[in-house]
Amino acid sequence: MSLSTPRKRADKEDPLAESDVTLEALHPPELRHHFDTPEQQLESSLLGMWIFLLTEVMFFGGMFGGYTVYRNLYPDAFASTSQFMNVTLGGINTAVLICSSLTMAMAVHSAQLGKNKALILFLVLTLILGCVFLDIKFVEYHEKWVDHHIPGPNFQYADARYFHQAQILFFLYFAMTGLHALHMIVGAGLITTLIVMAARRRFSAQWYTPVEMIGLYWHFVDIIWIFLFPLLYLIGHTK
Amino acid sequence: MTHSIVPAKVYAGVWAVLIALTFTTVAVSKLELGEYNFIAAMTIAVIKGTLVVTFFMNLKQSSSMIRLFVAAGLFWLAIMFVFVLSDYFSRGWQPLGQWW
Numbered sequence: 001m002s003l004s005t006p007r008k009r010a011d012k013e014d015p016l017a018e019s020d021v022t023l024e025a026l027h028p029p030e031l032r033h034h035f036d037t038p039e040q041q042l043e044s045s046l047l048g049m050w051i052f053l054l055t056e057v058m059f060f061g062g063m064f065g066g067y068t069v070y071r072n073l074y075p076d077a078f079a080s081t082s083q084f085m086n087v088t089l090g091g092i093n094t095a096v097l098i099c100s101s102l103t104m105a106m107a108v109h110s111a112q113l114g115k116n117k118a119l120i121l122f123l124v125l126t127l128i129l130g131c132v133f134l135d136i137k138f139v140e141y142h143e144k145w146v147d148h149h150i151p152g153p154n155f156q157y158a159d160a161r162y163f164h165q166a167q168i169l170f171f172l173y174f175a176m177t178g179l180h181a182l183h184m185i186v187g188a189g190l191i192t193t194l195i196v197m198a199a200r201r202r203f204s205a206q207w208y209t210p211v212e213m214i215g216l217y218w219h220f221v222d223i224i225w226i227f228l229f230p231l232l233y234l235i236g237h238t239k
Numbered sequence: 240m241t242h243s244i245v246p247a248k249v250y251a252g253v254w255a256v257l258i259a260l261t262f263t264t265v266a267v268s269k270l271e272l273g274e275y276n277f278i279a280a281m282t283i284a285v286i287k288g289t290l291v292v293t294f295f296m297n298l299k300q301s302s303s304m305i306r307l308f309v310a311a312g313l314f315w316l317a318i319m320f321v322f323v324l325s326d327y328f329s330r331g332w333q334p335l336g337q338w339w
Contacts, residue, residue, distance in 0.1 A: 043302060043304075043305075046301065046302075046305060047304060047305055047308065050305050050308055050309060050312075051308060054308065054309065054311075054312030054315075057312055057313075057316055058312070058315065058316060058319065061316045061319055061320070062319070065319060065320055065323045065324075068320070068323075068324065069323065069324070069327050072327070072328075087265065087268075091261065091265050094261050095258060095261055098254060098257045098258055098261065099254070101254075101257075101291060101295050102250055102251070102253075102254040102295075104295070105250045105294075105295045106247060106250060109244065109245065109247055109250065112244045113244065215295075215296075216296055219291050219292075219295045219296045220296075222291055222295075223287075223288045223291050223292065226284050226287045226288055226291070227284050227288065229264075229284075230264055230268070230280035230281065230283070230284050231280075234264065234265065234268035234276075234280055235276075235277070235280075
């Protein structure tokens with residue numbers, strides 16, 4: 001499909017001149033010159049995004065590893081912290097994130113069909129749900145602040161035996177959910193950018209790569225929460 | 240476009256299953272199952288994660304190249320966990336037997 005293969009340039013006439021094939025069809029405007037086809041271009045973007053997300057998996061994996069080690073060391077102390085976690089708010093947040101993943105998937109779906117209005121609508125919905133999640137997270141952090149469950153000099157714990165060990169769990173709680181919330185804030189910024197781009201009609205059914213890439217990122221952040229929720233909120237529920 | 244468009248119905252179905260599994264995991268955590276509480280919670284989380292990756296992230300229709308990379312990434316994660324945990328467990332620093 002490449003235009004840059006003029007094998008016999010000696011010919012007098014332009015090979016395209018008499019054919020029905022237009023320059024547009026041979027080289028769509030959204031296709032960068034160093035790619036042969038739009039498919040190849042999208043495939044490289046997808047592969048690059050997946051590799052980035054896999055480095056993120058390793059990044060979060062280190063924290064999950066630390067959690068596993070300490071939970072194994074202090075199983076009773078870790079289980080005792082569950083009663084101070086707000087399972088209702090955590091559960092609502094899980095549902096909110098799953099809904100936002102659906103709206104993000106629908107945004108990509110709309111982009112594929114070239115429906116710009118629907119794309120903007122679903123992106124705005126995703127952004128709103130992301131903000132709702134962060135807002136609920138803020139309420140939960142505030143509860144922890146009021147209860148003196150933030151690790152540090154003012155830390156207090158009901159069960160004196162587990163004072164130090166529970167503090168490790170709360171440290172992990174803030175590190176893991178904090179890093180996750182940071183990813184949500186970055187994601188909200190990225191979605192805002194997408195909304196602006198969509199409003200300027202930058203996307204078409206032929207080219208919507210940023211929507212798909214940021215969609216992948218958003219779903220990845222959702223998956224991290226799917227694992228954080230049972231590990232942090234539900235561990236010692238029965239004890 | 241490289242892949243055919245997934246119908247919106249599929250997304251809605253996956254969403255419904257994910258929401259149902261969220262309720263399930265909360266409900267199961269209230270049961271007294273001993274160490275199986277942890278196993279159940281993680282099994283549900285893995286099922287949910289797999290659903291998101293397969294359908295929302297469209298791994299189902301992705302090229303074998305991307306699938307290979309995803310498998311390699313998960314394999315590396317497994318290496319990290321196996322080595323870290325085998326190191327901690329083999330030094331006698333922590334009690335073996337029950338760790339959930």
